[in-house]
Amino acid sequence: MMELTRKGEYAIRGIIYLAQQPPGRVSLISEIAAAADVPQTFLAKIFQSFAKLGLVVSSRGTGGGFVLARPASAITMREVVEAVEGPILPNRCLLGASCERGTGHCLVHDVWRQVQTEVVNILDAVTIDTLARGRDGRDAA
Amino acid sequence: MMELTRKGEYAIRGIIYLAQQPPGRVSLISEIAAAADVPQTFLAKIFQSFAKLGLVVSSRGTGGGFVLARPASAITMREVVEAVEGPILPNRCLLGASCERGTGHCLVHDVWRQVQTEVVNILDAVTIDTLARGRDGRDAA
DNA sequence: TTATAACAGGATCAAAATGATCCTAAAGGT
DNA sequence: ACCTTTAGGATCATTTTGATCCTGTTATAA
Numbered sequence: 001m002m003e004l005t006r007k008g009e010y011a012i013r014g015i016i017y018l019a020q021q022p023p024g025r026v027s028l029i030s031e032i033a034a035a036a037d038v039p040q041t042f043l044a045k046i047f048q049s050f051a052k053l054g055l056v057v058s059s060r061g062t063g064g065g066f067v068l069a070r071p072a073s074a075i076t077m078r079e080v081v082e083a084v085e086g087p088i089l090p091n092r093c094l095l096g097a098s099c100e101r102g103t104g105h106c107l108v109h110d111v112w113r114q115v116q117t118e119v120v121n122i123l124d125a126v127t128i129d130t131l132a133r134g135r136d137g138r139d140a141a
Numbered sequence: 142m143m144e145l146t147r148k149g150e151y152a153i154r155g156i157i158y159l160a161q162q163p164p165g166r167v168s169l170i171s172e173i174a175a176a177a178d179v180p181q182t183f184l185a186k187i188f189q190s191f192a193k194l195g196l197v198v199s200s201r202g203t204g205g206g207f208v209l210a211r212p213a214s215a216i217t218m219r220e221v222v223e224a225v226e227g228p229i230l231p232n233r234c235l236l237g238a239s240c241e242r243g244t245g246h247c248l249v250h251d252v253w254r255q256v257q258t259e260v261v262n263i264l265d266a267v268t269i270d271t272l273a274r275g276r277d278g279r280d281a282a
Numbered sequence: 283t284t285a286t287a288a289c290a291g292g293a294t295c296a297a298a299a300t301g302a303t304c305c306t307a308a309a310g311g312t
Numbered sequence: 313a314c315c316t317t318t319a320g321g322a323t324c325a326t327t328t329t330g331a332t333c334c335t336g337t338t339a340t341a342a
Contacts, residue, residue, distance in 0.1 A: 001226035002143045002260065003233060004253070006301060012249060029318075041303055048319065060318045061310025077252060085142035092144060107275035108153060111218060111267050112145070118259045119143065126252050134248030147330060170289075182332055189290065202339025203287045 004085070010038040011046050011084045012077070012131070018056065019072035019132035026065040049083050072132055078123035088123070090115045143231070145222070151179040152187050152225045153218070153272070159197065160213035160273035167206040190224050213273055219264035229264070231256045 013036035021027055029047060033040035047066055050056040057069045068075065082088065091112035154177040162168055170188060174181035188207055191197040198210045209216065223229065232253035 001145070001149070001222065002229055002231045002256075004142070004231055005299095008142070009232075039302060042301070044318075045302095045320090051318090058318060059310075060308075060316080061312095062316045063311065064309085064317050066318090077249075081142065088143055090143045090145055091150075107272050108218075111263065111272075114263050115143075115260050118263065119256050122252065122255050122259065131248050131252075146328090180331060183330070185289075186291090186331095192289090199289060200339075201287080201289045201337075203341065205288045205339070207289090 002090070004081070007042075007046060007084045008081055010036065010043055011050075011080050013038060014043050014046060015050065015055070015068075015075070015080050015128055016132045018066060018068050019075075019128045023071075024067060026059065026063065026067055028065045032066065046084055050080075053079070053083050055079060055083060068128075072129035073127050075128045076124050077126040077128065077131065078120060080128065081123060088116055088119050090119075146226060148183075148187060148225045149222055151177065151184055152191075152221050154179060155184055155187060156191065156196070156209075156216070156221050156269055157273045159207060159209050160216075160269045164212075165208060167200065167204065167208050169206045173207070187225055191221075194220070194224050196220060196224060209269075213270035214268050216269045217265050218267040218269065218272065219261060221269065222264060229257055229260050231260075 014032050017032050017035045018027055029044050030040055032038075032047075033043045036043070047056060047058070051058045051066075054069050055075055056066045058064070058066050078088070091109065155173050158173050158176045159168055170185050171181055173179075173188075174184045177184070188197060188199065192199040192207070195210050196216055197207045199205070199207050219229070232250065
């Protein structure tokens with residue numbers, strides 16, 4: 001359980017490649033897809049999400065492509081994962097009153113809340129910069 | 142992301158109900174399903190898994206049903222969740238060499254490993270007994 | 283030994299999520 | 313104008329999830 005989907009893997013691989021480029025260098029989606037070994041059309045969708053959320057900046061036309069919107073050291077793994085997989089919520093009920101089964105407080109929720117907090121903390125503490133320095137992009141995720 | 146499925150929710154609700162019965166009391170699957178508000182046929186499958194893994198003991202025929210195989214204080218939330226959702230593996234690659242993309246070590250894996258360890262620790266520390274004392278069964282999960 | 287109660291387990295099925303692709307539009311450069 | 317490159321909607325196949333059904337097996341009791 002709790003598996004990262006392909007989309008999440010691709011997202012991490014793709015953004016790590018960007019982080020490994022010289023700062024300011026524009027990369028084509030085709031280039032990133034090839035380097036990260038990800039289906040290009042799928043990766044394009046992922047980078048659209050990145051752009052909307054302000055993780056990367058996109059530009060169109062000749063000479064266009066993608067660049068990180070911030071230094072890689074200021075982009076966390078949590079941001080990348082949540083950009084494509086949605087917020088980290090181990091149990092639906094963390095969201096609202098949907099699980100207020102009957103009255104009173106539910107201990108199970110406390111546990112999932114704890115899980116959520118821990119995972120968020122871990123992923124918040126890891127930046128793309130750190131991951132990018134690990135090895136070349138194809139090793140990631 | 143990382144959402145518990147219905148199956149996981151049902152599993153927790155169902156076993157909490159069992160834990161709330163007088164020790165040794167046999168419960169029918171129909172009774173558990175009604176109390177936990179879970180489709181009976183679905184819950185039956187879940188309890189089959191429990192029985193195979195030795196979390197509960199099942200008996201057939203008149204007077205048959207399910208009982209906890211151990212005291213509720215000796216059954217962890219991790220066991221229950223993993224019984225129906227499989228092992229806690231946030232990233233497929235934790236399993237084997239499938240993600241040895243190229244050579245060398247991958248930092249992303251270290252992070253997922255850390256997540257896995259934390260989640261396992263949290264769920265290992267919670268017993269069904271604790272959950273069962275929270276409130277009546279319908280409040281759980 | 284027959285009838286009945288209850289779980290075991292395989293097969294099936296609909297709905298949702300995932301993974302992936304395609305096409306047209308829009309924006310930017312030459 | 314024309315080419316390049318991303319944006320975004322639509323589509324589609326596959327897998328997973330959630331659920332049900334049917335038959336078999338085990339056990340009890342009359």
